Structure formats: structure tokens, C-alpha cells
Amino acid sequence: MKKKIKKNNLNLSCAKCSSPACVGSGPLARCEKHFLEDFDSHVRNAVREYHMIKPNEKVAVALSGGKDSTVMLHQLVQLSKRLPMRLIAILVDEGIADYRAPTIAVAKKECKKLRVPLHIVSFKSEFGLSLDSMLKKKGQAGACSFCGVFRRQLLQKAARRLKADKLALGHNLDDAAQTVLLNLYRNEPARLARFWPITESEDKKQHFVPRIRPLIRCSEKEVALWAALNSVPIHYGACPYAVEAMRQTVRAQLNQMEDRYPGTKVRIFNAFVKMRKGLVKAVEAGFSSSLSVCPQCGEISSGGFCGACRMLEKLKSGKK
Numbered sequence: 001m002k003k004k005i006k007k008n009n010l011n012l013s014c015a016k017c018s019s020p021a022c023v024g025s026g027p028l029a030r031c032e033k034h035f036l037e038d039f040d041s042h043v044r045n046a047v048r049e050y051h052m053i054k055p056n057e058k059v060a061v062a063l064s065g066g067k068d069s070t071v072m073l074h075q076l077v078q079l080s081k082r083l084p085m086r087l088i089a090i091l092v093d094e095g096i097a098d099y100r101a102p103t104i105a106v107a108k109k110e111c112k113k114l115r116v117p118l119h120i121v122s123f124k125s126e127f128g129l130s131l132d133s134m135l136k137k138k139g140q141a142g143a144c145s146f147c148g149v150f151r152r153q154l155l156q157k158a159a160r161r162l163k164a165d166k167l168a169l170g171h172n173l174d175d176a177a178q179t180v181l182l183n184l185y186r187n188e189p190a191r192l193a194r195f196w197p198i199t200e201s202e203d204k205k206q207h208f209v210p211r212i213r214p215l216i217r218c219s220e221k222e223v224a225l226w227a228a229l230n231s232v233p234i235h236y237g238a239c240p241y242a243v244e245a246m247r248q249t250v251r252a253q254l255n256q257m258e259d260r261y262p263g264t265k266v267r268i269f270n271a272f273v274k275m276r277k278g279l280v281k282a283v284e285a286g287f288s289s290s291l292s293v294c295p296q297c298g299e300i301s302s303g304g305f306c307g308a309c310r311m312l313e314k315l316k317s318g319k320k
């Protein structure tokens, strides 16, 4: 009889072959071989199911050097052997002292190894201020939402400049399940309706590079395990501003539920997929769920001036 591995005081074996499991439990328990096979097929199936990439498209990978985006880069390089695509990577340097430099080093090394051209863009050169300087002026409350607005815009601009057909984001299943719950907790149906494994703009005046999420079917734990099993060097240092309180609470809740009721995150995402069509219709009947264009800078906005222009205006005026 094969030796079973111990995990959380439970003897677990792979639900597919009964070898010792390295991840999951019950029907979701997997040995190393089946875990790796499943992981690859989750990515392939997500790309195919949501028509994320057409043959020969230029795909810009939003690379931070963290585990999700680095694993995504490896997965897309692997996938490009079956589905031809031209890969490039874009790294946004927000300007966070003692944090970003090591992840840039990881990104450079991995891109060199995988022969993917890397383009580095920065808040400082694009908006005139690093994130550190912005937060000195505005204070650190809500730092992640603030940073996210500028980062999204900069990735979009860089992808457009580099003539990418798609912009690939390293959002995993945990991020997706958290996003669904967060938007419900915050009563943001229009924002939730805009969320999807592939995001496009209906505004034809602006060339919006569609965002794709190839890891949407892989949990955070699985991404970390894939990285470890494939010796992908990951920088695990934490950003000093990473304190988005509500997301962290939802994350902890979801992890607790997943431990107790395995498959919770997948079920939340699947329920959202089923409801989304109806949600979009309902939202459109009341107000627009599509993206529009900022009258000031011409970038994507959810209506009126975009978040980056509003925030830059506040920074200039010294308001918090």
C-alpha cells in the first residue's frame, strides 16, 4: 500500500489515483502529478472557455515579480507551444522604497530565462510622483485602492503603447471570490457586473486593451504550490501599505470557509458566473455597467472624470 502523507492531522490521498496527496481534501485531494495536470488544464480551459486569446495575438503580461503574475508568465509561455502567441511583460514600478526592487529583480531574471521582453514603467515618470510621495501628501488610508487606480491606468497605457491585443492579469480564484463578496458587501452591483474573466470596453472611441485573467480557476494555494513544485523564485516580502482592511477580512473569512467546506471559493465563483448575465441586464436597466472615457485624459472611466484624474487633482490642491 502506498504511503499517505500527513496534513492537518488527516491522512489524505489523491482522489484520482490514491497516491499521497499534496493539496486539497476529499474529492479535491490531489497528488503532485495530478495536481500539476489539473493546474495546467484549469488555465487552458479558462483561456478557451472565455475566448481570452486568439492565435498569434500579442499578449502583455502584467508582471510584478510576485507569485501570481510570475506563475502566469510561466503558464502562458507553456501554453504558447499549443496556442501561438507573442508574449511581452509589463512591470509597473510604483515607487515603494525597500519593496519593489527585489520583485523587479525576480521579474528581470524570469523574463530573461523565458525569453520574454520586459518593459518597466513607473508612477514617477508617468504621473510625476512615486507612490511613496503621493501617500506622504494624502496619507496612507486607502493606499491600495489609490495605488490600484494608477496601476490599472498605467498598465492600460503601456499595453496600448506596445500594441498589445490583450493584457493578462494574475488574478486567481481567491481574488475572484473575494471580489464577488466585496461587491456584495459594498452594494456595488454595477462594479460586480463589470467583473469577468475577460473585460472589454463597449466604448469604441477609445482603444481599450481587453484584460484577461488566465489564473481565474486556480486558487492562491494552488498557485503557490505550482511555484514551489516548479522552483519558480518568488519574492514573498509584503508591501508596507498592504492594509486594505475589508479585503483582508473577506480573505480570512473565505479561507476559514474553504477549510471547513472545501470548494467554497469555486462555488462562489460558479454562482457568480451563472448570475452574471441577469445581473448585467438588471444593472443596465437601471444604470450603465459599461466603461466610458475620461473627458480630461481620455483614459477609461466608469463615468465622468477617471479615478486617476480625480486623485491627481486632489494631490495638486493638497486636499486629503
Ligand code: SF4
Residues within 6 Å of the ligand: 094, 143, 144, 145, 147, 148, 239, 240, 241, 242, 243
Ligand atoms: Fe499598491 Fe496595495 Fe499592492 Fe502595495 S499592496 S503595491 S499599495 S495595491
